[in-house]
Amino acid sequence: MPLNSAKIITALGAIVGDKHLATADADKEKYLTDWRGVYRGEAIAVVKPATTDEVSRILKLAEAENIAIIPQGGNTGLCGGATPDTGARNVILSTENLNKIREIDRESQTITAEAGCVLDTIKTAVETHGLFFPLNLGARGSCQIGGNLATNAGGLNVVRYGNARALTLGIEAVLMGGATLPLLSKLKKDNMGYDLKHFFIGAEGTLGVITAATLQLFPKPLNLATAFVGLRDIDAGIALLQNCQRASNQSVTAFELIPKTIIDAVTEFYPDTPQFIANLPRFCALIEMTSTAENDALENALAQTLADAMAEGLISDATIASNASQRQALWQMRERVPEAEIKAGKAYKSDIALPLKHIAKFYDEAVAMAQAISPEARIFGFGHLGDNNLHFNLSEPRNSTTDFTRFYPEFDAMLMRLMEKYHGTMSAEHGIGQKKRSMLAESKAEAVPVMRAIKTALDPKNLMNPHKII
Ligand SMILES: Cc1cc2nc3c(=O)[nH]c(=O)nc-3n(C[C@H](O)[C@H](O)[C@H](O)COP(=O)(O)OP(=O)(O)OC[C@H]3O[C@@H](n4cnc5c(N)ncnc54)[C@H](O)[C@@H]3O)c2cc1C
Structure with missing residues (x-):
């Protein structure tokens, strides 16, 4: 079918209002390129729905007019999944206006948030209720919860709380053609048939648009113990991780391996970075344990574990953060890693x-x-x-x-x-995005035809984020 882009733009404007539709090159620009500037594509328009109903109407129009829809959240993905290809029938669906927190339920310890809520906004909103949402990544000030679910994001606290999938109780999603799947739920147990939310988590927008999610919250940690250590080698780091888990009743929330080469780069580009231990060995680790008990002796447990590790020769040196600003300085060093890499x-x-x-x-x-x-x-x-x-x-x-x-x-x-x-x-x-498609095809050759069958069943015209994943 020949493309009548003026007709499409008019129809999209009728759904969201013209001010929520970008068609001029300058207005579309930031949506056409990925965060790292590696991928670039083309789109007739960027459409910014504010409700699930608007998403549904856009996807109905897209199916009727054979328009490819590229969902985009915070556009911080690292595999080109949110960047369109150079096809002539692309529309980017940005979730930035779909950004309401629908409910925080203190009894169930859940939040129901729309896809465009920025991760940091969710984390801050639940904290005022004494609750904690553990998903935590360097991009938390820009990435959105819909993008986090669509990529099944991991990040810094997976060792304790699991990835985005593990934190999701239910979702609401819209399929190509406009049907809405109302699968929001606060239940930890629900075996009524296939658990369809898992198809959309990690699908990178190839099966539908996630419009909202109900997420599991936890009590806010009151006690934190954070340390930076010089490791004998990687195997010593693994032994130390296990010792820390034992000593803290499985309370390790982060265990980050950071080689000297990276710390040198961070210090080179950010000279105000403090030196946490005197002679950096080849590998270091940033360790954090947390507890929700007010008077937990976590810091003692960490200090004793590190003293034992020193005696055993697993570590050469260690610094334990003695206050919030030292802890913040340690994390700032870790979070400067991606920026230092770019500067290098x-x-x-x-x-x-x-x-x-x-x-x-x-x-x-x-x-x-x-x-x-x-x-x-x-x-x-x-x-x-x-x-x-x-x-x-x-x-x-x-x-x-x-x-x-x-x-x-x-x-x-x-x-x-x-x-x-x-x-x-x-x-x-x-995720896979555009970057790792051939790797997926090679390493999961038996699974890819099953993935393709699921994709075809939900999106027979291949209009949902085409040419991504498979
Ligand atoms: C500095 C930095 C640090 C990072 N650290 C980590 C890390 O520690 N761990 C980690 O896992 N990732 C990390 N990332 C990668 C990135 O932040 C995550 O992949 C994040 O989950 C992407 O969210 P987003 O909103 O930016 O999604 P986008 O980049 O906008 O989109 C990512 C994919 O999801 C799809 N999508 C987006 N929204 C929806 C929706 N509502 N419905 C359906 N599909 C959708 C897109 O089409 C695309 O395929 C980091 C990135 C940066 C820049």
Whole structure:
């Protein structure tokens, strides 16, 4: 069917109002490129519905007119999932106006929030009720809960609370064609048939638009113990993680592996970063335990565990934050990592996970293989050791004169080989988007036809975020 874009724009304007529709190049620009500036696409318009009913009417129109819909939340995704391709029939559906908190239920300890609520807004809103929403990522000031669910985001506190999927009790979603699936629920148990919410969580907008979600909350932690330690090696970090879990009754909420190379980069680009321990070894860790009990002896448990670890030779040095500002300084250093990577130049980024027992061997092999490909590449392999997830990133050499991106296919192949060898995954939390489609096809060859069958059943015309995932 030939495209009559003027007709589409008029019809979209009739649904949301012209001021919630961007059609001029300058107004569309920021929606057409991803956060890292790697992907760029085209769209007839950016439409910003404010209600589920408007989303439903947009998806009804899209099916009738064969318009591809690209859902977009905070546009902080790292795999190009929210960026359209260069097709002529694309409309970006931004959820930024779909941003009401519908209910905070203190008894059930749940929040029901619309997809466009910024993650930080949700975290702050529940805190005033003495509650806590544990999903926590560096992008929390911009990413939206719909995007978090659509990518099944992980982040800093998965070791204790699980990823976005584990925190979701129910969703409301709209299918291509306009049908609304009202699956909001506060129940922890509901075995009435297939649990359809799981199809939409992690589907990156390829099966429908998530318009709202009911999320599990927790009591707000009152006690925090935070430390920065120099590790003997990665295996010592894994032993320390287990010791910390034992000593704190499984209260570890973060265990971040940070190599010296990264701390050096953070200090280079942010010279005000304090030096937390004197001689940085090759690997360090940022550890946090939390408890909801007022007088919990968490800090003592952490101090004793670290003293024992020192005696055992697992760690070489440690600093325990003695107040809120020291704790904040430790986290600021960790959160500066992605920015320092950007300042260091072009970076090959990965998002792998593998069984803990293989991480040390993997790391050494990956370093050797990466340096065989690009001898001066800077190794920025850090991550959420507590949940087996490493961002084994490689930054271009200082004063590089060659185009570092030409090595990316070789880095991909190298990590694919190592993930196969160690039974890991190339996508632990960032998703597939445009970036990892061929990796998915190769590593899950038997599962992809089933995924395709589900996609075809829900979106037979392939109009929901086409050319993403499969
Ligand atoms: C500095 C920084 C740190 C980060 N740290 C982490 C981290 O620790 N852990 C982690 O997991 N990720 C991390 N990310 C990646 C990113 O923040 C997450 O993937 C986040 O969940 C994306 O949310 P968003 O609202 O920005 O989604 P977008 O980027 O807008 O979209 C992501 C995908 O979801 C789809 N989508 C968005 N909204 C909807 C909806 N309502 N319905 C259906 N589909 C939808 C899009 O089409 C796209 O495919 C980080 C990113 C940055 C920039």
